[in-house]
Amino acid sequence: MEYHIKKSERVYQGFFAMDRHTVEHDRFDGGSLTVTRENMERGDAAALLLYDPNADEVLLLEQFRIGPVLRNDNPWLVEIVAGIIDKGENAEEAVIRESREEAGFIPYETKFLGRYYTTPGGCSERIDLFLGLVDKNSPVGDGGGCDHEYEDIRLAWVSRQEALDMLDEGRIASGAPMLALLLAFGWKGVVGEED
Structure with a gap:
């Protein structure tokens, strides 16, 4: 072809x-x-699910997004660290930079989870997903985003199970955290489930 x-x-x-x-x-x-x-x-992007394996918790971010406003949905989406890959950076460097800016953490280890196109019918953006291991008691900064990028980010540590429950209950409506949680921690199948 x-x-x-x-x-x-x-x-x-x-x-x-x-x-x-x-x-x-x-x-x-x-x-x-x-x-x-x-x-x-819009260029390619990278996203990072921060996970503390000792606490068995993930760090979720919440921020305002314009897309849901136009559908009268809740515009404060639960997300993970993410950002555009700057010129001269690779995807892993981008998520480490974004992690410091948005979450206040630098992972001591990153693991590649996968790559996907966000909306291939009308956008060339491709996202590389990573899992980042951190000690939640050892931040390197406050996080919350960059003022010059007009970011206003709320951070919340939740148990891995609570994050999966949030996914199951539809409280996570953004693709990157959905896929990162599924790729990092697996998921139950829906085919053959008893109602």
Whole structure:
């Protein structure tokens, strides 16, 4: 299967960029198709679930997000450390920097959990997920985010089980913490469950 980008143009540039691409790609039936698609470009990101294995607790962050406002949902989302990978950084360096800024911790060990596209139908952003091991009693700062980035972050240590319960009850509505918890700690299946 092959594709060819026939035309690309920038249609918006702000905090994010929007590009319009005309692409010809192979079809599964052997033919080809030419389509025009818009793609939001924001760069790649990395996210980190902080975990204290001695306390068996994870650090969750809560902050305001504009997306849920537009759906009349609660805009204060439960999340994990995350941020855009700056030029010259790799994903692990980015999450360690973000961990210091947002949570006040530097992990003594990081473990790669996986990589995923957030919304591949309209955005090229890819997120690398990590688990970061820390001692909750040894912060290196206050966390809470950076004033110059207009961040206002509340931090809460919760037991691993409480975090999984929050996931099960729908109190975590953001993809990165959902996937990080599932990849780090596993999850019960729903197929074949008795009601």
